[in-house]
Amino acid sequence: xxxxxxxxxxxxxxxxxxxxxxxxxxxxxxxxxxxxxxxxxxxxxxxxxxxxxxxxxxxxxxxxxxxxxxxxxxxxxxxxxxxxxxxxxxxxxxxxxxxxxxxxxxxxxxxxxxxxxxxxxxxxxxxxxxxxxxxxxxxxxxxxxxxxxxxxxxxxxxxxxxxxxxxxxxxxxxxxxxxxxxxxxxxxxxxxxxxxxxxxxxxxxxxxxxxx
Amino acid sequence: xxxxxxxxxxxxxxxxxxxxxxxxxxxxxxxxxxxxxxxxxxxxxxxxxxxxxxxxxxxxxxxxxxxxxxxxxxxxxxxxxxxxxxxxxxxxxxxxxxxxxxxxxxxxxxxxxxxxxxxxxxxxxxxxxxxxxxxxxxxxxxxxxxxxxxxxxxxxxxxxxxxxxxxxxxxxxxxxxxxxxxxxxxxxxxxxxxxxxxxxxxxxxxxxxxxxxxxxxxxxxxxxxxxxxxxxxxx
Numbered sequence: 001x002x003x004x005x006x007x008x009x010x011x012x013x014x015x016x017x018x019x020x021x022x023x024x025x026x027x028x029x030x031x032x033x034x035x036x037x038x039x040x041x042x043x044x045x046x047x048x049x050x051x052x053x054x055x056x057x058x059x060x061x062x063x064x065x066x067x068x069x070x071x072x073x074x075x076x077x078x079x080x081x082x083x084x085x086x087x088x089x090x091x092x093x094x095x096x097x098x099x100x101x102x103x104x105x106x107x108x109x110x111x112x113x114x115x116x117x118x119x120x121x122x123x124x125x126x127x128x129x130x131x132x133x134x135x136x137x138x139x140x141x142x143x144x145x146x147x148x149x150x151x152x153x154x155x156x157x158x159x160x161x162x163x164x165x166x167x168x169x170x171x172x173x174x175x176x177x178x179x180x181x182x183x184x185x186x187x188x189x190x191x192x193x194x195x196x197x198x199x200x201x202x203x204x205x206x207x208x209x210x211x212x
Numbered sequence: 213x214x215x216x217x218x219x220x221x222x223x224x225x226x227x228x229x230x231x232x233x234x235x236x237x238x239x240x241x242x243x244x245x246x247x248x249x250x251x252x253x254x255x256x257x258x259x260x261x262x263x264x265x266x267x268x269x270x271x272x273x274x275x276x277x278x279x280x281x282x283x284x285x286x287x288x289x290x291x292x293x294x295x296x297x298x299x300x301x302x303x304x305x306x307x308x309x310x311x312x313x314x315x316x317x318x319x320x321x322x323x324x325x326x327x328x329x330x331x332x333x334x335x336x337x338x339x340x341x342x343x344x345x346x347x348x349x350x351x352x353x354x355x356x357x358x359x360x361x362x363x364x365x366x367x368x369x370x371x372x373x374x375x376x377x378x379x380x381x382x383x384x385x386x387x388x389x390x391x392x393x394x395x396x397x398x399x400x401x402x403x404x405x406x407x408x409x410x411x412x413x414x415x416x417x418x419x420x421x422x423x424x425x426x427x428x429x430x431x432x433x434x435x436x437x438x439x440x441x442x443x444x445x446x447x
Contacts, residue, residue, distance in 0.1 A: 010231070010250040022218050040249050070244070076271060077248050080230070087215075094215040161386060163379040164218065165363060165371060183359060192371075194378050195360040196386060212371070 009036050015210055017088045022165065022211040023197060023204075024158040026095050026103070029114040034088075037081055044078050092117060100125045101148045101155045160198045167192045167212045172203070219375040225368050226317065229310035230267035235281040237261050238272065266314065270321045280322045283308075286315060288328050291335040298342045304365040312340065312369040347374065356385055 013033045020027055051071040096103060096113070100121060103109050110118065129147055137145050148155060172187035177199045185193075192212060203209035220228065231250070242256040246268075253264050261281065264272075272278040284290060285308050297305045308314065315336050323329050347370060354361070361378055363371055 014228070014231075021220070037249065044247075066242070070242070070246075073246060073268065073271065076267070080227075080267065081249060083227070091215045098216070161383065162218070163382040163386070165375055165379075177359075185360065190364070192363045192366070193360045194363055194375070194382060196382075 009033055013037060013084065013088075017084060017091075019204065019211045020088060020091050024160060024162045025197075026092060026109060026112050026158075028112040029092075029117065031114065034085065037085060041078055041081055041085075044074050048074050048078070093120065095158070096121050097124060099156050099158055100128060102157045105148065105155070160201065162197050163194055164197045164200075165192060165194045165212050166200055166204075166209050168209055170208045172208060217376070218379060219372045220368075221372070222313075222369065225310070225372055226313045228368070229313035229317070230265060230270075232266045232310055232314065233263045234266050234269050234283065234314075235261050235263050236269045236272065236278040237281065238278040240277045266317070270317055273322050273325075280318065280325045282318065282322075282326050283314075285311075286318065286326065286332060286336075288331050288335065291332060291339065295335055295339050295342070298339055298346075302346065304343055304346060306365060307339075307367050309368050311336075311367045343370065351378075354381060354385070356388065358382065358385055359389075 013030065016027065016030045016033065048071055051067050051074075055067055055071070092113075096117060103113070103121060104125060110121075113121065132147055137147065146154065168187045168189055168191045171189050174184050174186050176184050177196075187209075200209050204211065237259060238256045239258050240256060241258060242254055245252045245254040248265070250265075253262070253268070256262060269278065269280055273280055285294075294305055294307065315332075318326065319329075319333060326332055347366070351374075359382075361382065363374070363378075366374065
C-alpha cells in the first residue's frame with residue numbers, strides 16, 4: 001500500500017470535523033483542506049462519469065464488469081467524502097443560524113467563516129430581522145425593539161462553559177485552571193478528559209489538545 | 213438540532229471506523245491502483261494479502277471477492293486474556309478504539325472468516341458488559357465538586373454513549389458550583405440608553421470577559437467543601 005502525503009489531509013479534516021461537532025464555537029474555515037478534498041472528488045467524479053459513459057456504450061464485454069466494479073468502488077469513496085463535507089458544512093450553518101447577531105457583531109468570529117457562509121449569514125439575518133419585526137417587534141414600545149441589545153441579553157452567544165471531551169496531544173505538565181478555587185491538572189500525552197471547554201480553549205488553537 | 217449534538221451516534225462511529233486499515237486476501241485481479249484521498253491501494257492479485265480500509269474490505273467481502281484476515285485482537289485467546297484482565301481489576305483495559313464497531317461489522321459481513329465465531333461473539337459481549345458496569349460504577353464517583361472526568365481508556369463507542377450524560381451533568385455541577393460568584397456582564401461602558409443603530413459595529417463589543425473590573429472585595433465563603441476531593445478519576 002503506497003501512502004502519499006494525502007493521508008494527513010483526510011485525518012486533519014476528520015479532526016476539524018470532530019472539533020466542529022464538539023465545540024460550541026465556530027472554528028476557522030478549513031479552506032485548504034476542503035479545496036484539496038474537492039479537487040480529489042472532482043477528478044474522481046470525472047473518471048467515474050467517463051467510465052459510466054463507456055459502459056453504456058459498450059455491449060456485454062468482459063472488461064465491462066471490471067470497469068463497473070472499479071467505478072462502484074470509486075463511487076463509494078466519493079460518497080464517503082461527500083458525506084463528510086456535507087456534515088461539516090451543515091454543522092457550521094446550524095451554528096451560524098443559532099448565533100447570527102453574535103457573529104455579526106464579532107469581527108474575529110466573522111473571519112472564521114468562508115465567503116459563502118458570510119453571504120448566507122447576511123441573507124439569513126435579513127430574513128430573521130424582518131420576521132421578528134413583522135411578527136411583534138414593531139408593536140413593542142420603542143426601547144424594547146432592539147434585536148441586538150447585548151445588555152438586555154438579546155444576543156445569543158455560544159456557551160463556552162460547555163463540557164467537551166478532549167485528548168491531549170503533547171505533554172503539557174501541570175496546568176493551572178482558574179475557577180472559584182484554582183485547581184491543577186497534570187496533562188500527559190494521550191490522556192483524555194471531559195472538561196470545561198473554556199479551560200482548554202487556548203490549547204486547541206495550537207493543536208496541543210484536540211477534541212474527540 | 214441534530215447537527216448541534218455534541219456526540220456521534222453509533223452509525224457515525226461506524227462510519228469513522230471505516231477508515232481503519234485491515235488485511236484482506238483478494239480472489240480477483242486488478243492491475244490498476246485504486247487512488248483514494250488517503251493513499252493508493254493495489255494492484256490486487258489473488259492470494260496475495262493486502263491492506264485496505266475497512267469499508268472497502270467489507271464491500272469486497274459482501275461481493276465475495278476477498279477473505280478478511282481477522283485482526284489479532286479479535287481472536288479467542290486474546291479476548292479471553294482481555295476478559296480475565298477486565299474482571300480482575302478496576303481499571304479498564306486497553307482495547308482498539310473502534311473495538312465495538314469493527315467487531316460488529318465483521319460479525320455481520322464476515323462471520324465465516326472468524327475462527328470460533330460464536331465464542332468470539334460471546335466474549336465480545338461479556339467484555340462489553342464488564343466494562344459497562346465499571347463505567348457505571350465510575351460515574352457514581354461524580355460529586356458536586358467534580359470538575360473533570362478522565363476517560364483515557366474508553367473506546368469510541370463507550371465515549372460517545374457517555375458524552376451526553378457526562379457533559380450535561382458536569383456542566384450543571386459547574387453552574388451550581390459557580391453560582392455564588394458575581395454575575396458576569398459583558399464589558400459595556402456604562403451609558404444611559406443610547407439609540408444604537410445596527411449590528412455591524414465591531415469595536416464596542418469585546419470578547420466576553422469574565423473578570424469584573426472592580427477587584428473582588430469579598431472572599432467567597434459560600435463553598436464549604438474541601439478542595440481535596442476536587443478531582444474525580446474514572447477508573
